[in-house]
Amino acid sequence: MVVLNENTGILEKRCESYTLQDIEKPNLYKDIFNYDEIPKCVFDYKNIPISPAKNFWITDTTFRDGQQSRVPYTVDQILKLYDFLHLLGGEKGIIRQTEFFLYSDKDKEAALGCMERGYKFPEVTGWIRPLSKDLELVKDFGLKEVGFLVSSSDYHIFKKLNKTRQQAMEDYMSIIRKAVELEIKPRCHFEDITRSDFYGFVLPFANELQKLMVESGTPVKIRLCDTMGYGVSYPGASLPRSVPEIIYSLRTLAGFDSELLEWHGHNDFYRSVSNAATAWLYGCSGVNCSLLGIGERTGNTPLEAMVIEYAQLRGTLDGMEVSVITDIARYFEKELDYIIPPMTPFVGKSFNVTQAGIHADGLLKNEEIYNIFNTGKLLKRPVGVSVTQTSGLAGITLWINNNLMLDKNSKLDKKDPRVKKIKDWVDVQYQSGRVTPISDVEMIETIRAIAPDIFILTM
Known part of the structure; x- marks a missing residue:
């Protein structure tokens, strides 16, 4: 049967009669699916229209x-x-x-x-x-x-x-x-x-x-x-x-x-x-x-x-x-005790969290530079940063601003001397042989000890 495709405006064959091929031996496509090899991807160059x-x-x-x-x-x-x-x-x-x-x-x-x-x-x-x-x-x-x-x-x-x-x-x-x-x-x-x-x-x-x-x-x-x-x-x-x-x-x-x-x-x-x-x-x-x-x-x-x-x-x-x-x-x-791999897009803990200092610097200037879309607005997941030996002043500043939820009038600049003090503490941790990221709890405790006045900005 030939019919007019209303979307393309051209005639197409439809509903051709295909007879069941009741073969005696199964067609297992062994040339493609050889069990001892990686499956092969074969091309016939047919142009299938979107x-x-x-x-x-x-x-x-x-x-x-x-x-x-x-x-x-x-x-x-x-x-x-x-x-x-x-x-x-x-x-x-x-x-x-x-x-x-x-x-x-x-x-x-x-x-x-x-x-x-x-x-x-x-x-x-x-x-x-x-x-x-x-x-x-x-x-x-x-x-x-x-x-x-x-x-x-x-x-x-x-x-x-x-x-x-x-x-x-x-x-x-x-x-x-x-x-x-x-x-x-x-x-x-x-x-x-x-x-x-x-x-x-x-x-x-x-x-x-x-x-x-x-x-x-x-x-x-x-x-x-x-x-x-x-x-x-x-x-x-x-x-x-x-x-x-x-x-x-x-x-x-x-x-x-x-x-x-x-x-x-x-x-x-x-x-x-x-x-x-x-x-x-x-x-x-x-x-x-x-x-x-x-x-x-x-x-x-x-x-x-x-x-x-x-x-x-x-x-x-x-x-x-x-x-x-x-x-x-x-x-x-x-509730289900299910472990989501942290790098999983959209749902993992780290999907919009950076550890690189150069990325954090870009995020600090404008988060559109390194965030895929406004994850704070759409997914209730503000862009984040993990503090490591590579975070630098920008990464630490971004962590403070985001985690303490400082508004635009209270946000710190990476040149703030209090940020420098916290970075010095971070540097000492890694100079002493640490390899793991600084936890959020450690960051809060360190800020309370080194620069407690930052918490005044949250009020």
């Missing part, structure tokens, strides 16, 4: 994938985190959905508690295996949407499920049809899509889902699961690893609208954020994330990162309350 979806949004898997690599959250903790997600996503619901297991009593209690909050966003959805008994759980719970695990690579179909492609697709379609009959919207999680035979299985399966949508009038979503983090965003990269080509093909060849596509990436090769942003740019409306990126192995795409990425790509936060990111980070550290 075609962003009209709307971007974020979905959350903190209470599903995010619980698979840590101590499970308590019900109260889930409710608190759900409240944070609601506040962070804002009234427009940029954080659109969150998903739950429904197997244990605790999972059910938490999901029900979140539903009873009455928030429109994020919508509570479920996740199940493609089994009739699991679907009954969703029906009994009254959820409007559920995600099905529908593994798509031959690694999973042949080696994990011990099935043929035909058997796998028939089993998947059977349970998806049952969901539609029960008026439950299916979300199909194409597990391991970046190692899948796209023309031999992914597109034929997607075409069957497209037919089901036409017949039933029920929307069917596809979640593109980069389960092992193999996806790449490079122009001209080839399938099965190319994020742009995966999304382009599902949109133009299988006819799936952007609103029905969602990217779920892992960070095994440090690409989760760039791949998620690429998914948005090439026509995927949804990106699936977890708070702080916590998840299987190296984790999922950090939700807070995509909040910031949204603002960079759209030029607006669209009502998201970005300062809640800091509240979430503090909750994880203080």
